Structures are given as structure tokens and as C-alpha cells.
Amino acid sequence: MVNLVYTELLKLKRAKMFMVSLIGAAAAPLMVFIGYLDYKAKKPDMPVLFSEAFSQTNLYVLLLIGTLLYGVITAYLFNREYVEDTLKNLLTIPVSKISFIASKLVLLFIWILVLTLVAWGLTFILGWIGQYEGLSAGVLLQSLKQFLIGGSLLFLLSTPTIFVTFLFKNYVPTIIFTAVITMGNVALANREYKALYPWSAVHLIADNGFVPEYPPLYSYAAIIATAIIGLIATIVYFKKADIH
Amino acid sequence: MSAIIKTTHLTKAYGTQKAVDNLHMTVEQGQIYGFLGQNGAGKTTTIRMLLGLIKPTQGQIEIFGENLLTKQKEILRRVGSIVEFSGFYENLTARENLLINAKLMGVHKKNAIEEALEIVGLQNEPAKLVGKYSLGMKQRLGIARAILHHPELLILDEPTNGLDPIGIKEIRKLITTLAEERKITILISSHILSEVEQLADQIGIIHQGKLLEEISFAELRTRNRKFLEFQVSNDNKAAMLLEQRFDIFDYEVHDDGKIRVYSHIGQQGKINKMLVEHDIEVSRIALSEDRLEDYFIKLIGGGTIG
Numbered sequence: 001m002v003n004l005v006y007t008e009l010l011k012l013k014r015a016k017m018f019m020v021s022l023i024g025a026a027a028a029p030l031m032v033f034i035g036y037l038d039y040k041a042k043k044p045d046m047p048v049l050f051s052e053a054f055s056q057t058n059l060y061v062l063l064l065i066g067t068l069l070y071g072v073i074t075a076y077l078f079n080r081e082y083v084e085d086t087l088k089n090l091l092t093i094p095v096s097k098i099s100f101i102a103s104k105l106v107l108l109f110i111w112i113l114v115l116t117l118v119a120w121g122l123t124f125i126l127g128w129i130g131q132y133e134g135l136s137a138g139v140l141l142q143s144l145k146q147f148l149i150g151g152s153l154l155f156l157l158s159t160p161t162i163f164v165t166f167l168f169k170n171y172v173p174t175i176i177f178t179a180v181i182t183m184g185n186v187a188l189a190n191r192e193y194k195a196l197y198p199w200s201a202v203h204l205i206a207d208n209g210f211v212p213e214y215p216p217l218y219s220y221a222a223i224i225a226t227a228i229i230g231l232i233a234t235i236v237y238f239k240k241a242d243i244h
Numbered sequence: 245m246s247a248i249i250k251t252t253h254l255t256k257a258y259g260t261q262k263a264v265d266n267l268h269m270t271v272e273q274g275q276i277y278g279f280l281g282q283n284g285a286g287k288t289t290t291i292r293m294l295l296g297l298i299k300p301t302q303g304q305i306e307i308f309g310e311n312l313l314t315k316q317k318e319i320l321r322r323v324g325s326i327v328e329f330s331g332f333y334e335n336l337t338a339r340e341n342l343l344i345n346a347k348l349m350g351v352h353k354k355n356a357i358e359e360a361l362e363i364v365g366l367q368n369e370p371a372k373l374v375g376k377y378s379l380g381m382k383q384r385l386g387i388a389r390a391i392l393h394h395p396e397l398l399i400l401d402e403p404t405n406g407l408d409p410i411g412i413k414e415i416r417k418l419i420t421t422l423a424e425e426r427k428i429t430i431l432i433s434s435h436i437l438s439e440v441e442q443l444a445d446q447i448g449i450i451h452q453g454k455l456l457e458e459i460s461f462a463e464l465r466t467r468n469r470k471f472l473e474f475q476v477s478n479d480n481k482a483a484m485l486l487e488q489r490f491d492i493f494d495y496e497v498h499d500d501g502k503i504r505v506y507s508h509i510g511q512q513g514k515i516n517k518m519l520v521e522h523d524i525e526v527s528r529i530a531l532s533e534d535r536l537e538d539y540f541i542k543l544i545g546g547g548t549i550g
Contacts, residue, residue, distance in 0.1 A: 003347040004348065006347060007343075007344045007347050007348060010336070010340060010344060011333050011336070011344070012341065012470075013335065013336060013340065014335040014336070014373070015335050016335075084331050084332070084333060085329060085330075085331025085493065086331040086332065086333060087331075087346070088292075088295075088297055088327045088331070089325075089327075089330070089331060089389065090348070091296070091297060092295045092296070092297065092320055092323070092325050093320065093345060093348045093349055094316070094317040094320040094321050094329070094349075095348055096316075096317075159421075211430060240299075242292070242297065242298040242299060243292070243297040243298065244292070244298070
């Protein structure tokens with residue numbers, strides 16, 4: 001497995017997609033920063049808090065940019081083996097299909113964590129430049145925890161995206177799929193059903209913002225069930241599918 | 245000699261369409277086996293089944309005497325392959341691409357990558373990204389990747405596809421060298437007759453999913469008949485005269501006034517004289533023998549091949 005993960009990392013060497021994803025991860029902190037610059041221009045006497053900036057950034061990451069961006073990198077990681085016609089070589093090396101998926105999942109998790117940390121770190125740097133107030137170790141740790149929980153849960157929810165990628169072997173359906181997910185997030189943003197919709201439930205869990213109508217267990221169950229169903233569908237399909 | 249590859253009743257069906265139909269193939273140790281067929285004959289599907297990429301609908305595959313279905317991992321460790329065009333990570337160098345295979349194959353030998361690159365003549369451009377390689381270079385790199393772990397069996401699916409004549413010659417030379425120096429058993433598929441003719445010891449001819457024949461070149465040569473070929477101005481009249489004057493019935497009339505006579509070898513002078521005396525212009529006489537192309541076309545019942 002170590003060798004598989006090493007080779008997955010090697011495949012990303014000089015890959016433009018990694019740099020592009022870093023730019024994507026920077027989008028949420030920049031959007032929030034620009035928003036606060038506008039706010040300061042209108043209300044110069046009102047303080048801007050670090051906790052607020054972190055919370056806003058995490059909201060954008062988890063509900064908007066993250067679902068799309070992580071969907072795209074998931075599609076890239078799994079689909080590139082079809083696009084670059086390298087899958088048939090990999091599978092004629094005695095590597096099991098499960099190990100192949102597992103190594104890609106490990107890399108995807110690392111990649112999502114890197115992007116999460118970039119978003120968090122950039123929020124911190126922009127806050128420092130913008131002289132936000134209320135910085136403390138507690139705020140930093142709490143926000144980091146929220147970012148990491150959100151990133152990890154979105155990683156778990158990547159399995160349906162992987163399945164769609166394997167099924168269609170094309171970027172377009174995957175991008176449409178993640179766009180639909182994001183639309184769902186937006187549609188449910190002010191409804192109590194957001195606790196049941198796995199992708200919006202991620203933000204509730206990370207932000208501890210549960211709704212009274214549904215207990216937290218429902219949100220956890222929705223995420224875990226989606227992740228497991230996605231994983232099983234992926235493995236069953238990939239094991240059965242012929243490689244052309 | 246022992247069988248390195250043996251398939252029995254191997255079938256792959258897509259719905260009612262059989263891409264490979266009840267294939268019985270045997271590749272013996274040390275052979276270069278030319279797997280010959282037109283495009284769409286079922287070569288690639290067969291090769292993908294041999295490599296475990298496609299599951300057969302029916303039948304068995306034994307490689308090194310083991311069942312591929314149950315011992316796939318162990319078998320594939322001893323096999324190198326190219327399936328159609330070689331895919332590579334274009335953002336990596338040749339060395340980095342081979343490093344992926346070396347890591348996953350457990351190749352620990354120092355310089356294994358450099359050695360493989362040297363064999364295929366790609367050692368001089370270590371910093372060049374594979375994305376900038378020509379098709380010929382990529383195919384050579386594909387061979388380097390296939391031999392990196394010193395396999396006992398090489399399965400090459402149309403390795404010269406898309407190459408220019410020089411590239412084809414290079415790959416052919418490389419394959420011959422590998423077979424001679426490393427004693428590797430090689431299965432090479434192609435739709436180009438001349439390519440197989442120059443490489444293989446044994447050929448298997450596949451057509452519409454069925455293996456029509458498996459035959460060694462030595463046997464093929466003994467089967468191939470010699471013939472006299474006359475280029476005449478009037479083939480109908482010439483054919484009639486051959487029958488009437490020489491009792492020749494074993495002949496074929498081909499396009500452009502060519503008549504092939506499979507008997508009376510050595511009597512071309514007399515036949516020529518007779519034809520000329522009957523006002524038939526003979527512009528060419530040649531003693532020849534059936535080529536692989538003729539054999540192939542007869543076998544598949546017409547049509548052409550590369």
C-alpha cells in the first residue's frame with residue numbers, strides 16, 4: 001500500500017491540476033476577505049472578528065466551493081487513468097482493484113486536507129493583513145477543528161462521485177453531478193431538511209449548528225449511509241467492469 | 245516444449261454478438277507467436293482476456309500451466325504487456341513512468357530502469373517529459389515498461405500500430421533481440437501480414453472471433469505450393485488452351501490477365517511457346533509460391549489484410 005500511495009503522489013508531480021486546485025481552495029478565503037473589505041468600507045467602526053471570518057469561509061468551502069472542487073479533483077484522480085489510457089497497464093501489474101481504489105482514496109484524503117489547510121491558512125493570513133480582531137489560540141484551534149471535520153466528511157462523501165466517474169469515464173457527468181449536489185446545498189440552506197441532506201449535513205456537524213427538528217444522529221447516519229453505499233457501488237462496479 | 249498459453253473454449257460475448265468464439269489457442273515456450281487477423285477480428289479482446297482485463301463469458305485460460313482466474317496475481321508477475329497504444333503519465337519523464345511500474349512490480353534491482361531504457365534506446369533524454377515523446381518513442385517506452393521486471397512472457401497487442409516504417413523496423417528488431425537474448429516467449433498480435441511473417445515462428449489466424457488455424461511457418465512453407473504465373477493478353481483463351489493442349493486443370497485466373505498454373509512446373513517454355521503460337525501475348529512468366537497473404541485470404545474466404 002505504501003508503494004501504491006507513493007506512486008499516486010508521483011503521478012501528481014508537475015500536474016497542473018494540483019496548482020489549479022490550490023487556486024480553487026483560495027477562492028473562499030478571498031471571497032470572504034473581499035466581503036469584509038466592503039463591510040469595513042461601509043462600516044469602518046465595526047470590528048471584524050477572526051472567528052466570524054473562519055466560520056464564513058468554512059461555510060463557503062463546505063456548501064459551495066468544496067463540493068465542486070473536491071468533486072473535480074476526485075474525477076481527475078480516478079478518471080485520468082481512463083483518459084491517459086494507463087489503467088490497463090496498472091491492472092496488468094498484479095495490483096488488486098481494491099488496493100488501487102484504496103490508494104487513490106488515501107491520496108484524495110491527503111489532497112482534500114491540503115486544500116482545507118490552504119483555505120484555513122489563507123483565511124488566517126488575510127485576517128492578519130486585514131487586522132481582524134479577536135484572535136486567540138482557542139479561536140484558531142476551534143476553527144481548525146471545524147475545517148478539518150468538514151474536509152474529512154466531504155472526503156467520505158466523495159464515494160458517490162467516484163462511482164459516477166467510473167460509470168461514465170468522463171469528466172462532464174461528474175461535474176454535473178457535483179453541480180447538482182451544490183444546488184441541493186443552496187436550495188436547502190434555510191430549510192430544516194439540510195440536516196438530512198448528506199452534503200449540507202457536513203456543515204451542520206462541522207459548525208455544530210444542528211436543527212431542532214432532527215437529532216444529530218440523523219445527519220451522521222445520512223453521511224455514513226451515503227459514503228458506504230457509494231463505496232460499495234464503486235467497488236462492485238469496478239470489480240465487475242471490463243477494462244477496454 | 246511446454247505450453248505457456250493455453251486457452252480452451254474461450255468465448256467473449258456482448259449480448260448475442262460473439263467477439264471471441266470458442267478459441268483454442270496454444271503458445272509454446274520460446275515461440276514468437278503471431279496472432280493475425282483483420283481489424284475487429286477479436287485479437288484485442290483475446291489479449292485483454294489473457295491479461296485479466298476482460299472476463300471471459302465462457303472457457304478457460306491457462307498461463308504457465310496455471311488457471312488465470314484463480315492465480316492471476318502470480319501469473320501477471322511473470323508477464324509483460326502492451327495493449328494497443330501505450331498509455332503514460334505525460335507529466336512525468338520516462339524514468340518516472342517506469343519507476344511507477346518498478347515500485348508496484350517490486351523490482352528492486354538497481355539500474356533496472358536504466359537498463360530497460362537502454363535496451364529500447366531511450367536513455368539519452370532523461371529530462372524529457374513523456375508528453376513530448378513521438379508515438380514511436382512511446383511504443384518503445386511501452387516495451388521498456390513491459391520488460392522492466394524480466395518477464396518470461398511478453399504479450400504485445402499491435403505494438404507497431406501507427407508507426408512509420410523506420411519505427412516499425414526498430415520495434416521488430418527489438419522484439420527479435422528480446423526473443424533471442426532473453427529467451428522470452430512472445431505473443432504478438434497484428435493485422436499486418438508482413439510484420440508477422442518477419443517475426444513469428446508460429447501463427448494463429450483469427451477471423452470473426454474464431455481461430456481458423458494455428459500453424460508453424462515451417463509447416464506453412466511445406467504446404468505452400470509453387471506455381472507458374474503467366475501474364476497474358478487474353479486469359480480466357482489462354483485458360484482454354486491450357487486445358488486442351490496440356491491437360492492443365494489445376495490453375496487459377498487472377499486479375500489483370502494473370503494465370504497461375506500449379507502443375508507442369510519446369511514446362512514454362514513449352515507453355516509459353518504454345519500460347520504465343522495461338523496469338524496470345526505473354527508479357528511475363530514467373531516461378532513463384534503462395535505467400536502468407538494468399539494463404540490468409542484463402543483461409544478467410546476473400547477480403548484483404550494490411
